[in-house]
Amino acid sequence: MTHDDFKVKVLGRAEVKSKLTPSSLSDGTAFGFIENDDRVLINTTLSNYKQDVETSKTPISFEIAGPHEYLYFNPSNTKVAIVTCGGLCPGVNNVIQSVVNQLYYRYKVKQIVGIRYGYEGFIAKYNHQEVELTPQSVDKIHFFGGTVLGTSRGDQDIVQIVDRLSKLNINILFCIGGDGTLRGAHAIHQEIHRRNLNISVAGIPKTIDNDINFIDKSFGFETAFTIANDIIRYAHNEAIGAYNGIAIVKLMGRNSGFIAAHAALSVHEVNLVLIPEMAFDMDGSNGFLNVLQRRLENRHHALIVVAEGAGQHFFDSATLEKDASGNIKNKDIGLFLKEKITEEFEAKGFPFVLKYIDPSYIIRSAPANANDSKFCGLLAQNAVHAAMAGKTDFVVGHWNSNFTLLPIPISVSKRKEIDVEGELWWNVIETTGQPASMKKQ
């Protein structure tokens, strides 16, 4: 990937050149506007910088998000739509509320509609009516988890979506969702471009899985692993309450183990973490079952956190199922571990007590915690700034302490995963004391 791949698109033909009133103090000091060439480096190490200088390469960087002085859209006749798609995630209502408030109060955009039940809401056959959104109608929604607009999975016809956007005279579409939603947003942008329409498409990264590339965290992720933290601590009591007590907590994380890894790091009592990125064996002296038995022989209890996508290689790939959006439906690795442990230890006559805990949707349907609430508000404000400046096919992100904008194709080019040779995974290994490898020897 090169520097140019990271350039955010701007709508072609400017309709108006409205100006944003600067935010200023009573003494006249104004907060600065962002220029298009304000950028933050992806890699800030000195060695990387030296290497780029030596090879005369333009280092890869992201556009910094923020208010632009010149606006592409004229606020008085701008119409905006907001849609929420994919799985629930803490903070979706905070984002909806902050987009509405920022548009209404900061930009004086008064025409805002909510699309019901994800991309489905654009399609006539479902007969979902748009809802008008005002600061009053979104007043208290941030106190609640879920999404007031409703959501859905499943492919929808992009041509019909753009037909509906045109019919409603929408100028900006905010798509709140994960990688699937962003792929959909890009497809919508391409159809808009093909028809030469001036509609901006903006993404806001929602997913508890935290698997969106080049974004250091998606909103909702932190709340999800914080809820998991409590559950793991309680599970620990179950483990220590019995001789050779084993507690297994399964956490969401379809293809990436960020929730499991961060939750385990936040608890400290976890002894084994299993994630999709790490291959492991059941048998053999270094395999999972022997590692667990040794742990029990030494300490007489064990706390295991397993991400739902871990160990899928134990299941028959011929029976693989997909959800309506084409995402893999993982088999239950928690139940599988429970069965294997029971089989093995019973056959050996090794005493144990096992509790399997699957908090499932509980970690994602709650309202956002304080840090996520703050993060949601700022992501939303920055998405509005960029969209009003005519940027399109972008997702607002966060990197190296800055809010950023990146082209949607870049954000979905690859799923973000834990590097098992990287710092985060080593932190987990050092905190849990688990072996670096659980492969057969």
Ligand SMILES: Nc1ncnc2c1ncn2[C@@H]1O[C@H](COP(=O)(O)OP(=O)(O)O)[C@@H](O)[C@H]1O
């Ligand atoms: N390549 C794509 N083109 C168009 N729509 C897509 C594409 N990929 C996913 N979508 C749609 O985006 C929506 C959300 O995707 P999904 O994977 O369920 O959730 P998430 O956005 O949380 O990853 C679904 O309606 C899905 O059909």
Ligand SMILES: O=P(O)(O)OC[C@H]1O[C@](O)(COP(=O)(O)O)[C@@H](O)[C@@H]1O
């Ligand atoms: O709601 P569903 O369809 O059961 O999906 C469960 C999946 O949704 C998630 O919670 C989040 O996935 P998305 O961010 O892709 O929507 C995954 O962790 C989990 O595998």
Ligand SMILES: [Mg+2]
């Ligand atoms: Mg997804």
